[in-house]
Amino acid sequence: MKRFSTKMLCRAGVIAALYCVLTWALGPLSYGTLGFQIRLAEALTLLALFYVESIPALYVGCLLANVFSGYGAWDIGLGSLCTLLAAIGTFGVGKLVRNMPLKLIFGGLFPVLVNAFGVPCVMILAGSTELGYWANFVSLLVTQSVWVYGLGIPLALSVNALIKKGVSVLQPVPLWQRHAGGGNEAAVQPQQK
Numbered sequence: 001m002k003r004f005s006t007k008m009l010c011r012a013g014v015i016a017a018l019y020c021v022l023t024w025a026l027g028p029l030s031y032g033t034l035g036f037q038i039r040l041a042e043a044l045t046l047l048a049l050f051y052v053e054s055i056p057a058l059y060v061g062c063l064l065a066n067v068f069s070g071y072g073a074w075d076i077g078l079g080s081l082c083t084l085l086a087a088i089g090t091f092g093v094g095k096l097v098r099n100m101p102l103k104l105i106f107g108g109l110f111p112v113l114v115n116a117f118g119v120p121c122v123m124i125l126a127g128s129t130e131l132g133y134w135a136n137f138v139s140l141l142v143t144q145s146v147w148v149y150g151l152g153i154p155l156a157l158s159v160n161a162l163i164k165k166g167v168s169v170l171q172p173v174p175l176w177q178r179h180a181g182g183g184n185e186a187a188v189q190p191q192q193k
Helices: 006-025 027-031 040-049 054-068 072-096 100-125 133-165
Strands: none
Touching (some): 006 027, 006 054, 040 054, 040 133, 054 072, 072 100
16 A cells, blocks of 8 residues: 655645634634634635645544534534545546636535535534524535635635646645655656756
8 A cells, every 4th residue: 555755744734734723713603603604724625636635634634623613523523524525526526627627616516515415414413403404505505615616716726826837845746656655755756847
């Protein structure tokens, strides 16, 4: 089994930490306690279009962020699982679709729809019955769309532009060039012209 390179582990740590901090920074607003969710960290979900390491990073970041959600074990377990499934779907789109606008549109559908369908279940299972399932669904559909598309697309386009410029820290490590021991990363860097 291949392991993540040092660069990939560092990038995953940064993504997980950013997700956590961006969620915690807004406190109760990040958890939908007012009937809508202001979770700016959802913009990071589009990073799965470029980096396989963002899948576990987003999962761990969400898991840690959900510790303080107030929805308990349901949100820590199922809420984080929604993020994991969404990240896997987004990564798949990133590998299958070449056209950047289509990649952004279809890649963003996973975090929007998986969370819109899944998080209301978490809220109901955790005992929050102020709003029904469908009211929470609509609320999450709208707010997730704002964060994923409104903030995520500019982020993804910026990352893509920096990747194309050859910024080494943002270069994805191709799946077939990962090193088993985190060894020499110079071998996986693009050639300078």
